[in-house]
Amino acid sequence: AQTVTQSQPEMSVQEAETVTLSCTYDTSESDYYLFWYKQPPSRQMILVIRQEAYKQQNATENRFSVNFQKAAKSFSLKISDSQLGDAAMYFCAYNNDYKLSFGAGTTVTVRA
């Protein structure tokens, strides 16, 4: 079974600053997908960024980027130039057969 660990229950960041959310996972597979989802107060799950394990290049989506370390089984999310709208719960997720395993989540608050 795959496990996903997010060790930071809460993170706070000043508006316009950068915050990094950590995520580690455990798997014996070599081919899989990793995701970061955002869940705002509306509770709609929103895909932030995706990384295919076979790709060495770290994924980026505008202000969001990841640091994917396959050997270390680490997949951190960096939010640059934080905005008030980034405040949400963020979940790291692992997928190798379309069944997602989620981490416990990290609540991000953005200070104005």
Next chain:
Amino acid sequence: GAVVSQHPSWVICKSGTSVKIECRSLDFQATTMFWYRQFPKQSLMLMATSNEGSKATYEQGVEKDKFLINHASLTLSTLTVTSAHPEDSSFYICSARDLPGLAVGGAGELFFGEGSRLTVL
């Protein structure tokens, strides 16, 4: 594209009654749908996986007679909470994936409904 819609978004029912929640893929064919349960400020817990035209596969600890899942078509899956009790109150979320090989939105991606908040009095 790749929109998943859940209905109702919020439901209140009396203890002992049954409640049905629908999950529809609006613009793609979902061969597989997943149902999750989420308690406040906690992660999503997978309850079951449903494939179109076959019986759902339930995760360990989830009562299949309590949470009936039907996936009768490629665009609709339903979750029925039978004889609901206050402890069943929770947020239920569905997600879906498309036909293998078509990969709407990119390989490995699932698409989520808006969620349904169930309150059992």
